[in-house]
Amino acid sequence: xxxxxxxxxxxxxxxxxxxxxxxxxxxxxxxxxxxxxxxxxxxxxxxxxxxxxxxxxxxxxxxxxxxxxxxxxxxxxxxxxxxxxxxxxxxxxxxxxxxxxxxxxxxxxxxxxxxxxxxxxxxxxxxxxxxxxxxxxxxxxxxxxxxxxxxxxxxxxxxxxxxxxxxxxxxxxxxxxxxxxxxxxxxxxxxxxxxxxxxxxxxxxxxxxxxxxxxxxxxxxxxxxxxxxxxxxxxxxxxxxxxxxxxxxxxxxxxxxxxxxxxxxxxxxxxxxxxxxxxxxxxxxxxxxxxxxxxxxxxxxxxxxxxxxxxxxxxxxxxxxxxxxxxxxxxxxxxxxxxxxxxxxxxxxxxxxxxxxxxxxxxxxxxxxxxxxxxxxxxxxxxxxxxxxxxxxxxxxxx
Amino acid sequence: xxxxxxxxxxxxxxxxxxxxxxxxxxxxxxxxxxxxxxxxxxxxxxxxxxxxxxxxxxxxxxxxxxxxxxxxxxxxxxxxxxxxxxxxxxxxxxxxxxxxxxxxxxxxxxxxxxxxxxxxxxxxxxxxxxxxxxxxxxxxxxxxxxxxxxxxxxxxxxxxxxxxxxxxxxxxxxxxxxxxxxxxxxxxxxxxxxxxxxxxxxxxxxxxxxxxxxxxxxxxxxxxxxxxxxxxxxxxxxxxxxxxxxxxxxxxxxxxxxxxxxxxxxxxxxxxxxxxxxxxxxxxxxxxxxxxxxxxxxxxxxxxxxxxxxxxxxxxxxxxxxxxxxxxxxxxxxxxxxxxxxxxxxxxxxxxxxxxxxxxxxxxxxxxxxxxxxxxxxxxxxxxxxxxxxxxxxxxxxx
Numbered sequence: 122x123x124x125x126x127x128x129x130x131x132x133x134x135x136x137x138x139x140x141x142x143x144x145x146x147x148x149x150x151x152x153x154x155x156x157x158x159x160x161x162x163x164x165x166x167x168x169x170x171x172x173x174x175x176x177x178x179x180x181x182x183x184x185x186x187x188x189x190x191x192x193x194x195x196x197x198x199x200x201x202x203x204x205x206x207x208x209x210x211x212x213x214x215x216x217x218x219x220x221x222x223x224x225x226x227x228x229x230x231x232x233x234x235x236x237x238x239x240x241x242x243x244x245x246x247x248x249x250x251x252x253x254x255x256x257x258x259x260x261x262x263x264x265x266x267x268x269x270x271x272x273x274x275x276x277x278x279x280x281x282x283x284x285x286x287x288x289x290x291x292x293x294x295x296x297x298x299x300x301x302x303x304x305x306x307x308x309x310x311x312x313x314x315x316x317x318x319x320x321x322x323x324x325x326x327x328x329x330x331x332x333x334x335x336x337x338x339x340x341x342x343x344x345x346x347x348x349x350x351x352x353x354x355x356x357x358x359x360x361x362x363x364x365x366x367x368x369x370x371x372x373x374x375x376x377x378x379x380x381x382x383x384x385x386x387x388x389x390x391x392x393x394x395x396x397x398x399x400x401x402x403x404x405x406x407x408x409x410x411x412x413x414x415x416x417x418x419x420x421x422x423x424x425x426x427x428x429x430x431x432x433x434x435x436x437x438x439x440x441x442x443x444x445x446x447x448x449x450x451x452x453x454x455x456x457x458x459x460x461x462x463x464x465x466x467x468x469x470x471x472x473x474x475x476x477x478x479x480x481x482x483x484x485x486x487x488x489x490x491x492x493x494x495x496x497x498x499x500x501x502x503x504x505x506x507x508x509x510x511x512x513x514x515x516x517x518x519x520x
Numbered sequence: 521x522x523x524x525x526x527x528x529x530x531x532x533x534x535x536x537x538x539x540x541x542x543x544x545x546x547x548x549x550x551x552x553x554x555x556x557x558x559x560x561x562x563x564x565x566x567x568x569x570x571x572x573x574x575x576x577x578x579x580x581x582x583x584x585x586x587x588x589x590x591x592x593x594x595x596x597x598x599x600x601x602x603x604x605x606x607x608x609x610x611x612x613x614x615x616x617x618x619x620x621x622x623x624x625x626x627x628x629x630x631x632x633x634x635x636x637x638x639x640x641x642x643x644x645x646x647x648x649x650x651x652x653x654x655x656x657x658x659x660x661x662x663x664x665x666x667x668x669x670x671x672x673x674x675x676x677x678x679x680x681x682x683x684x685x686x687x688x689x690x691x692x693x694x695x696x697x698x699x700x701x702x703x704x705x706x707x708x709x710x711x712x713x714x715x716x717x718x719x720x721x722x723x724x725x726x727x728x729x730x731x732x733x734x735x736x737x738x739x740x741x742x743x744x745x746x747x748x749x750x751x752x753x754x755x756x757x758x759x760x761x762x763x764x765x766x767x768x769x770x771x772x773x774x775x776x777x778x779x780x781x782x783x784x785x786x787x788x789x790x791x792x793x794x795x796x797x798x799x800x801x802x803x804x805x806x807x808x809x810x811x812x813x814x815x816x817x818x819x820x821x822x823x824x825x826x827x828x829x830x831x832x833x834x835x836x837x838x839x840x841x842x843x844x845x846x847x848x849x850x851x852x853x854x855x856x857x858x859x860x861x862x863x864x865x866x867x868x869x870x871x872x873x874x875x876x877x878x879x880x881x882x883x884x885x886x887x888x889x890x891x892x893x894x895x896x897x898x899x900x901x902x903x904x905x906x907x908x909x910x911x912x913x914x915x916x917x918x919x
Contacts, residue, residue: 280878280879288878288879343766355846357846359758359763359765364758364763364847365848366742366848366849367740367742367848367849368879369848370848370878370879371846371847371848372846372848373846373848373879374845374846376876376878377842377845377846378838378841378842378876379780380780381778381779381838388878389875389876389878390841390876390878391876439777439780440842442789443775443776443842444842444846446772446773446775446776447754447756447770447771447772447773447776447843447846447847448756448770448846449764449765449766449768449769449770449771450765451766476790477788477789477790479679479687479689479769479788479789479792480679480686480687480769480772
């Protein structure tokens, strides 16, 4: 069956919607059958079969020879999302690196590139051009694997809205039209290819999205997400959705004040959390060269490393207690550099929360401190954003 | 036309829904015509007329003799919500008073009672019985006005869930089944009347709801709401909805830490905002007997009063900067005792926000500090909650 021509716009709209529904259902299940899809989405078996045929023809789904007896109806051929074809490209630009991740329709992490770069030493167009270079390499590799990204999403360490970085204090960026600059640079590197649509968001939001989509089972639906990088990024997820705020700038946990008279922060305030628990502050306080060095010193009970981590943990706990009192999440998720530092951070964080969370729920099971799941970084979250667009309207993403 | 009997449950469900839709449309407009309602809700004119007839018969709407030429269609008779019949009763119980408010179907504030009581000196059942006594008087007055409350809602200064006050530090309550105790006490006072359904929520949430429903034009849809009472209550409204959090305890701005080594708070933490900006702390610091006295002293430039207000404003600004960084609201609304103290609080609050809000949006027009609108207290918000239930399903609230 080729793409049916639909006589009326609204009927065509319904079919587009149903194609998305079926594709998302297969995506969420990983592997399933036509009968199970029909039972799940509430369409008839013939209607689902017709939609599945179109998705197979267009390369969004594949069928394996084996049969599978689900709970609903007769055994059927197994359907799953294609491991080739449409894909999502995520690009994280941070102070000290650029990371690229490409996910396929299964959400599987197919290509990873990470390059250490001093992004504070170059101007914004140069940094975005470097990132485009890393992305172009990943795209060449993708083509060889039969993967065709339909868009790219940028994860950026600052306040992002309308495609522009309004402010990224740790990069020294103000009013940088990141989507346009990156898109131009990437197009220049790939003159034969069409221009790739580019989206963008704050890196902490992207990391929270990755946790939500790719987190280990039991990942909560309402949580605070902190990422320790040069600064401290934050995101708020409520009932499975990012809380964006009135202007798209919600989640700046790193700039909660933990000591009103503390050191001046790049944001203009004083005593912000990231002046104590950001990577730069933490390494300085511990006299460590990098996170590996810090973890190694803490492991061998170096007093300065242990003290720096305990102090960072106290300050994290202090800021988090305020955020928990305000938002009442199920969990607090620590990502970026924090997961590997948890043994030394967690006790101080937990003690502060136990003292300061007003609901008295902490540290009961109802509220939990946890490390981010593996492979849930901002680049993968950005790739998930593109994947989300594909799943929402597969017909708009055919070649 | 009398109540039509509907042959099928789903058809009857559709009619119930449409009755609510029409009633809400008239409620939102204040005054309108059948033609304007039809244009607004997308039903046919005859369908709307049939629904309107039923709502007139049941006493939810009234028709006035005058005609009204709206933009849609011919002039028609003016419809408006009835000023008699179903109504909502709101009851706020706070540390030093009980306040009762009764609103009619227009949302108009028809009955108000406020009684000063030392609610810390009595146990919880006694306090709830006192509140039931005040409510019973308001109900007697309501009957005389032809108003019939279909339910009561309690606004309580603590963490409330499932009808129970989990914790109200300023009242010294823990695990108090407030809805049941209040409902029992009220039923005992009105043996001839049926038992009134009772709902409950945190008083700050109720006050935010009142601001949302009854605020002056231009009230934002995404805002932080603080109420200065004995403590400092807080609520978070996002796109017109209360943010409740995972367990219903979100919004505790009063327990954001503004000085980690500050005085011990009743919640168990130290240096919470309410230790500086709550009414008790503020009066103590200013050596004032009550808020009238404090405002009078500030007016005549009493240095101690001015200093106490400036310090409270600084601490409010410090806590609010964290909340604004986390939530990115359009506005911060100060209610309770704060509106009349704004001239002396606002400069310090604004200065802190200007320094500490990372987005740099403060104090631009995009983000505003404002006093709560008049008559938007927690009792009226609680009454609005009952009104909301009536509007959502009028047939469930006929006598």
